[in-house]
Amino acid sequence: MFITKKIIKAEFIRRPNRFQGYVIIDGEETLVHVPNTGRCKEILIPGTTVILREEGNPLRKTRYDLIGGYKGERFINIDSQIPNKVVEEALLQKRIEGLNKYSIVEREKTFGNSRFDFRLRTEKGEEYYLEVKGVTLEENGETRFPDAPTERGRKHLLELIDVKKQQKGAGVLFLIQMEDVDHFKPNDGTDKAFGDALRLAYKNGVDIFAYDCSIGENFITLKNKIRIIL
Structure with missing residues (x-):
């Protein structure tokens, strides 16, 4: 975009x-x-x-x-409004591995008492709930989230586990707002509770994605899938 x-x-x-x-x-x-x-x-x-x-x-x-x-x-890029826009563009262009079958992309949808960034649906009615987190913290090619404690972020992960328990798809995508990085990992040094929740979500079948971006001062778009270390 x-x-x-x-x-x-x-x-x-x-x-x-x-x-x-x-x-x-x-x-x-x-x-x-x-x-x-x-x-x-x-x-x-x-x-x-x-x-x-x-x-x-x-x-x-x-x-x-x-x-x-x-x-x-x-x-x-540090604009917290950008990640959802970039991910929406990528979803519509079928550029996110594993989510290509979903043809209907809806923003800010609720499931139970929770609201997620995206609800994806197939023509047959299959549902998938996706939460997006923007990543700006990098050190020697390693990117981490969060850069400040986030109880809200931990809550989102636990809510995604509840989605999976209802036999629906669930995932969290970490959009790294820069390019040419090596890997992503949870920032346990800043918020271990978030890291523990992310590992628990993974064990319960929640998908975890990490992508970097092709970026310039006046553009940003999803680029490459990035290795994840939990």
């Missing part, structure tokens, strides 16, 4: 809270929105070159969203 809104570069200064950041644009300090509740500490470092998307909404307090940054030569 292409980002059609105006994209500019800036220098990152600081992040006073989860949703706000300060950058330098044309020599002036400017407040921007950060659309990611994760820590992103290894990306949002003072002096880092970041990418901003102009939103064009006069009702907003901030003109720009900070959607990515450079970690050395590697560009990483």
Whole structure:
């Protein structure tokens, strides 16, 4: 998918809270929105070159969203709204191994008391529930999730186990918002409860996918299946 809104570069200064950041644009300090509740500490470092998307909404307090940054030569997209859009595109294009038979793709659907990112269906009525997690944490080719404790993420995994118990398909897809990485693993050092839940989900038949992306400052699309280490 292409980002059609105006994209500019800036220098990152600081992040006073989860949703706000300060950058330098044309020599002036400017407040921007950060659309990611994760820590992103290894990306949002003072002096880092970041990418901003102009939103064009006069009702907003901030003109720009900070959607990515450079970690050395590697560009990483950090926009938490992007993964579902990229995965939806890939599902419709039949590019996710194991999910090609599902021709009906629906966003934000509930199962019992739970809401998942996608419900997939075949023409014969088979159902599959898919949860998507965006991954921005990388170190020496190893990518990990989460970069901050997530009780909500752990709950999603346990709910997917309940879906499987109802004889329906269930999976979680980790979309790595960068390219050319080696493998993915749960970040036990930050949230072992999430890692334990992921391993439990796998033992109970929940599918686990990991894909990296082909990415640039103004585009991002699903690329390669990535090795998973549990």
